[in-house]
Amino acid sequence: MAETRNPQEEFVIVPKRRKPRPYRVVGVLVLCLLSGLVGYGVGWSQGGYRIEDVVQTRPSLARELSAVKAEYDEVRQEKVRLERTRAIDAQALITARDSIADLESTIANLEADLTFYRNIMAPSEASKGLQVDQLSLRDVRGEGRYDFKLVLTQVGDNKSYISGLVAVNIIGEQEGEQEVIPLRDLSEDVEDLGVRFRFRYFQDVEGTLALPDNFEPYEVQVVAKAEGSKASQAERTFEWRQLAEN
Structure with a gap:
């Protein structure tokens, strides 16, 4: 008896996968390995150069830092000296003003005394x-x-x-x-x-x-x-x- 097919049945076509060839896999692995080695080498060379540069510039930076500290100390001492000088000048000014006031008072008293004695010795009629x-x-x-x-x-x-x-x-x-x-x-x-x-x-x-x-x-x-x-x-x-x- 002949097999009867249902006209509603669908046919699905599945592509056939090929197995990867061994020599292609090996090539990809070698290419990745070489890329990694090159990148590591470039990074190491640059890093090594930077470390060497820092090592070489460290004494120079230390000298500059020492010079800056010395200059700072000198400026600070100069500031202290100027402040002390200003305080001395201010005190000297106050003392000078007091001395001037005392002298003016003394002169006024002497002039009054002079007028007093002059009137006694040479009065008007x-x-x-x-x-x-x-x-x-x-x-x-x-x-x-x-x-x-x-x-x-x-x-x-x-x-x-x-x-x-x-x-x-x-x-x-x-x-x-x-x-x-x-x-x-x-x-x-x-x-x-x-x-x-x-x-x-x-x-x-x-x-x-x-x-x-x-x-x-x-x-x-x-x-x-x-x-x-x-x-x-x-x-x-x-x-x-x-x-x-x-």
């Missing part, structure tokens, strides 16, 4: 004889305590001494009323109403005074009287505010 020259106050402790200095002079005729008494009164207001307080009541350095003097050229009357509570001073009145052959009187009034500010 209107200012001869006994004079109330200066009065100064200095706040030393606060709370109404002051150092005072009164200067009396004999202008013109200085060949003989002049003597007498000088009285000082502080005029002000206390509790709404005017008060006149003698220096004796304010200073332990003055015992009498009048302070005795005797001099040829000038005399200082110095001490400390303390103002009473609730007392507001306005003026200081000074009256000096000479006795004997040079009998005369000199008066002068000073504003307290100006004395305290100076």
Whole structure:
């Protein structure tokens, strides 16, 4: 009986694989081996050259590093020296300014003294004889305590001494009323109403005074009287505010 085929069956054609030939496999392996050897050789030669180059340049780099360190140390020392010099110059400038200020103050005092003595030795016609020259106050402790200095002079005729008494009164207001307080009541350095003097050229009357509570001073009145052959009187009034500010 003849075999019957189904017309829906499909035929698949499968190509037949050939077996690789041995000499081709060997050739590929040899080619890969040669490529690897060449690449390794090139890499080794380049690496060896770089290592040798680094070894040769190391001493030069060390010398450059040493030079840089030396230069750095020198620059740092120079910086320290400049800073020290600047500090010395600044201190010297401050000292110089202080010295100049002291010299200016000394010159001013000397000029004032020169004027003072010149007025004594060569006065004008209107200012001869006994004079109330200066009065100064200095706040030393606060709370109404002051150092005072009164200067009396004999202008013109200085060949003989002049003597007498000088009285000082502080005029002000206390509790709404005017008060006149003698220096004796304010200073332990003055015992009498009048302070005795005797001099040829000038005399200082110095001490400390303390103002009473609730007392507001306005003026200081000074009256000096000479006795004997040079009998005369000199008066002068000073504003307290100006004395305290100076």
